[in-house]
Amino acid sequence: PSGWTSSPSYRGSLGLVALCSTRVRVDIEVLDETVAADAILTIEERRMDAGPAEWCSWFSAKEALSKALGDARLYDARRLDSPALWRDDPQGRWRARRLDVPLGYVGWVVWESTVF
DSSP: OTTEEEEEEEEETTEEEEEESSOOOEEEOOOTTTHHHHHOOHHHHSSOOOOHHHHHHHHHHHHHHHHHTTTTGOOOOHHHHHHOOOOOTTTTTTTEEOOOOOTTEEEEEEEEOOOO
């Protein structure tokens, strides 16, 4: 629809598309048990009791947020707090939710709210 924003994300044979009347971005990632925490987590996130499955989820949420902020390539995952850790508390105008995706993947959507 006119005035709406769309966001695709693909990994392997899977794809997601988000559609919203405000800025929205979506991300899907493969769960990677070999992911290195130092490569994708902030110092605070590395201190949390979590493992590769959570780290991949946190990274996917960061990717969706960095895309929503403009250009994912401009953001360093090691310096961006993950929306996955916002719990149910919105962060200013931004909202985030984990998506139900097939086993072996994680997905997140981040959108801009008009009420904050």
